[in-house]
Amino acid sequence: MKKLLLVFFLLLSHLGFSQTEVKREVVGRDIGQLKGIKISGRIIDEITGDALVGATVTVPELEINRITDNNGSFELILDRAEYNLQFRYVGYTTIDYPITAVGDGRISIKMLQEDFQLDDVVIYGSDPEKNIRSTDMGAITMSMNTMRELPPFLGEVDIIRSMATLPGVSQVGEASAGLNVRGGGADQNLIQFAGAPIYNPTHLFGLFTSFNADAVNGVTLYKSVIPARFGGRGSSILDIQPKAGSIAKWGGDLMVSNFSGKVGFNGPIVKDKVSIRGGFRGSYINWFLGALSNPDLKNSQANFYDGNLVISAPISEKNEFTYSYYTSYDDFAFSSDTTVSWKNNSHSLQWKSIVNDQIGFEVLGYYTQYDYSIFNRSGINDFDLNSGIKDYGIKAYLYYQFSETNKVTVGGDFKNLELQPGDLVPSMGEESGILPKKVQDEFGRESGVHFQHEFEIGEKFGMSYGARYDMYSYFGPRIVRQYGENQPISDGNAIGETTYGDGDEIQNYTGLGPRGSLRYSFSKSSSIKLGYNKMYQFIHLISNTATIAPTDVWKLSDNFLKPQIVDQVSFGFYNNFRGNIFETSIEVYYKDIQNVIEYKDGANLILQNNIETELVPANGRAYGVELYVKKNLGRLTGWVSYTYSRSLRQVITPFEEEIINDGDWYASNFDKPHDVTLIGNYKVSTNTSISATFGYSTGRPVTFPEAKFDYSGNSLAYFNRRNEQRLPDFHRLDLAVNFKLNGKGKFFDGDWTFSILNVYGRKNPFSLFFVDQLGAPPQALKLAVLGVPLPSISYSIKF
Template sequence: MNRKLLFLFFMLFTWSTLGYGQDRTVVGRDIGELKNIKISGRITDQITGEALVGATVTVRELEKTEITNANGNFNLVLDRAEYVLEFRYVGYETIVYPIVAVGEGRINITMIQEDFTLDDVVIFGRDPEKNIRSTDMGAISINMNTLKELPPFLGEVDIIRSIATLPGVSQVGEASSGLNVRGGGADQNLIMFAGAPIYNPSHLFGLFTAFNPDLVNDFTLYKAIIPAKYGGRGSSILDITPKSGSLTKWGGDLMAGSVSGKASLNGPIVKDVISAQVSFRGSYINWLLNSLNNPELRTSQANFNDINGILYGEINDDHNLTYSFYRSYDDFALASDTTISWTNQSQSVRYQGKFGEKASVDLIGFHTLYDFSIFNQSGINNFDLKSGIIDTGIRFNFNYQVGDNNRIMLGADTKKITIKPGELIPDADSGVLPQNVQEEYANESGFYLQHEWEFGEKFGFSYGIRYDMYQYYGPRTVRSYAENLPINSGNVVGERTYQDGETIQTYDGWGPRVSMRYSIDSKTSIKAGYNKMYQFIHLISNTATIAPTDIWKLSDQFLKPQVVDQYSLGIYKNFKGNIFETSLEVYYKDIQNVVEYKDGAKLLLQNNLETEIIPGQGKAYGVEAYVKKNLGRITGWASYTYSRSLRRVITPFEEEIINDGEWYPANFDKPHDLTLIGNYKLSSLTSLSATFSYSTGRPVSFPEAKFDFAGNSLAFFRDRNQQRIPDFHRLDLSFNFKFKGKGKFYDGDWTFAVMNVYGRKNPFSIFFADQAGSPPQAYRLAILGVPLPTLSYSVKF
């Protein structure tokens, strides 16, 4: 009875109808029943007690592999017989476990991390042939233990930068927080943490990712055929799953690095029932800013921190509940007179349940807040500029396992979005006038059905359909413009005020998804697929990467939703017992209603953005090659992408046409992108890692001349994005030494890393300065122009 009361306190619900409180010990079954014996279990870390998500359970005799779920649980259905089970997980020692199946029971397995043994043994943290046998295209799941072997960025593993090492994924520079996936903009990626969307995944303008890697279990990037349960973005979905905490023992992690430190603690509140986990990360980075070449950065100050909290409760073996809280904060004082700050805050509640052997439910409710502020305290015309976005919604997913190779998924989601584009609040004695841009409101919903079916050894088929619905509503005052004339302030003919909740504009559409797999043999397959995505929210920015001052804009009667059609084809092959994984994929994207900007567009504090933007057409295509080595002293991967991302703007009005209506490169178009990653195990306790990256310089627009207007010298630009900054290349190295503690109390890891080993001055951007008697002169801004060493020490207890 006490446990029931604890759960009532935990979530203010009663769950007795779901079977809470049943005995967790082995339940006997009639020994004469020989078929369909249910064996369940859970796999956890031996030191911390944390669930190991994505571990594999293989039944040798049946050549059957199961994967643990988000809580480390697995289920097997066996006949009465003797079996040998193999338990595997990336970075952990393999466990061989013989069993005799005579009745229903439960197995609890604890695994311990391997000591980098030099024997030729492959440790797979997933089904090693999943890339061959599944119908997934462009879906890449990475465990945090894999990332820990990569060179750290400023002392710690960085999730976003690690994803950028994969084929088809790139960033525009060294201090960029956004991802460009298969020719899409940074706003075309939906990033979710514990099921809640995150709008700015960065600290310090992109130098750090805003997710504490110690609290992340794994993540999956969908960049080709996106499952029908996801919608709302045109290019990719990044789904980050946090750890759930230990139900059996208390433990934690500490890390001290050159520029930041972090600490986490987790353990049971009620043993075997409820666990709690909390994590904090903070910076002391100002010494690094003071060492940079740029004089403005050298006199600036920066701080960031983030905090995570997770409550996890097991109602019984088949039902659990998770509450997740996340908050990140940044402030950056540029040259000591202007402070820029931004905050991400999200909460989510997730229920996962199994009903019998075939049905399961996943229900998530979330609330996300993102806001930024610019505070000018120079002493003249002081002001505070604020903006933000609120996203609140719920998602329901239902899975039904028809058979071993036959699964049906259906569900629905809905959310309300509120955008506060900007409010300017001047000081009482300031000469600046207050401004308040109208807020925007919309509802976005969808429902879907997907069917995955494998028939025989050769063919696999997955098809689905998603129906997206969007409603843009008041209160809002909307202008109307003269027909057959450009949309600008000079052609306004009236306006209409919509009341609270009154519909202004609606959009809807069907988004089909289909992928097919043909296996040439057990190690080779060919896959093809198509999907259509709708996106109803847009990033309004004059930069190539996500910045805290960017504005998010909802689709309205002037700005239609982006519509993306993608076609993909690939061949996948494993060699030498899955030691090597290889793939070659080609893709083509057609993108409608991309946002482009008129020359001289004013974007900040703009009540009528339709006068500053132009709808455009986009297309992207490319070839991606990937080779990964899983075995031996040397492991790693190589990825190469040739891709193009192009834009075109043609309107009935000559003054709005860009580059004479011809195709031109998008701001993030980088045709060649190469990444080489290697990890060399020097001994059982030491390893050396290296990352080399090369990419074509991104496009920029150079002024061709200058002219005087009203006493000011102005630059003249003819065509957009017809020049490029110099190519990017950089080498990073890290040396990792593991300190093994006595007994079970702690293990320590030293990591010494050097970023930009040979001191390449990679340009992040190009700026222009006026010079008498000649056109404006170009200068490059490099964020990291010298080798940057970092040292960190982490301990687990």
């Protein structure tokens, strides 16, 4: 499901659907060229000025299809002749554009939105064969139009949850943060907005995604063969690109629902040269918490907001600067006196340049800060517990286009990481019953250089290969413990300390990560692909929970914790049917994971200055089969995805007390063998559609106590083997109805969306907790976040 996900329904001209007529344009200066004429251009929305990502450019005379990139740009290599170009994009009027190519030149295309018209005759809005012809494996681009057809979560388009409907991508529950991709942990995904990493992409512990869909231009997930320009994570890259404002006129949007609201604006700062787009979203969620059945949640309070700002300056046809700012904030007060909060702030500045017909480059600098804290106001033991991450760096790459099907990319990147794992500050000073404590800060540097070559040999073969060389340094100031040789790493085996000064190197790691994919096409409608990918990860999320939480600890690789190394092999078969109306694929994969982190039995992870004493190194492996069937056209569209996968861990050390489950392989916290998603969208009329999502998955692993015993007057639970039991299976049905209100004035035109989450009131367990019972082992009780049908209504307008 790559960029071909963009589809739209248009009538032919004899059915009354108009096409824009354009007089034949002479492109380029006549300099005697006969072949190899380069025609480039950019496609934008005529009203808003937004770049149309994934639009299709067709040259019918040559049976050539091209897809616009993240900037709405495209390139064609033609011979000297007359052509009738066609431009298509989902929801927009098709444009016929006759040209006479006499030399290299550039054209600008402005497209107007058009309401969908329903009929049996349809035209594609993207290259219908790109999934067959591309060498990409596991690269999925989902358009915002596709996401808007899914039932909204609590009244809004949810980017993270939309990606979780794809094969090989899952979440551990209904209020879970992040994604689990092909058996990897949530920390193995690099989620970046406008090139800047985001460490917690959720509001309210995962109930909402912290990205405003109206500020997003496109979303691409890389889960198999990851391009060499990306590094630092083991499982996937989720690349979210912001939407620029119009350089032509001012406009805005407004959305209100029964849970949250948002407002946006965009327009030219300097007409036709510099644009701005801003947006703000906030919640009024407390009434919803009061409706929940769980008493702790029922008496809780929550607030969140997020904001975006994008300033884009296409100063020429060949140079564009873009500044992006993103912020989000959450606080959640439990029914007790404890409040949890977290916030993200990121800045990025990007420069894209086209040097000449063959060479272009991109440079991006960014700064990200993630802060998370817990504070208690119960009385004499009031405290603040603060943690945070600073991540800032620069990326650059240059490409050389030998020909239309032969391209080389080279580049590099560098970043600094600063972690504050924990700082406990008593609010009452000396009168407090809590002593202050600060965990040592951590400092690291990551850098890498990369190379990638993509080319085709005829129509049958395509290949992409490359490599990335990663370099990492862990440095002071820091006091590092020494432990006795041939002994477990524990507090009792510490024999000394070494003090490192500011900037002193403590440990360094390097690694070469080759990657590549090969494609063989049997025909225009079927192909097979084989891929290999190796990734290094130098930052770890230390957690004994299944989802990202503010209490988790982020930890850099050091002389005790080695970087994670992930090797993945993938194989896929892709086939389209009935003129590309149906798209199908089957992919199999195997991952080998080295140096993944597991925690010791009874580990205490909070405020640990020597957290290596609570951890053990583990091996991991993941494998699976992903089936995908998608219907692109007709009144009824949608897809079915099924994934069978396993995610396993093994802990074997020379010390018996550290071995988990007797050294046997056991399920990871997010191992869910069966995962099924069904998506359907039915166009009732031009202005009305009905959508449904059904999901089923195996319950995630848990560890039950097998007995209890008394120790020093306390009743304690006894746990034996880890993750041997499972929660009940998950399943849920969501429904939504969307219709467009056509008022007399444009301001009154808008979209109404009614949705019901959890239609039949399934009490899916998010977690278990245990209570003591006389004469029996502790009894498990489940916590369900959404245990009843949850209706929502939203109204959105553009002006």
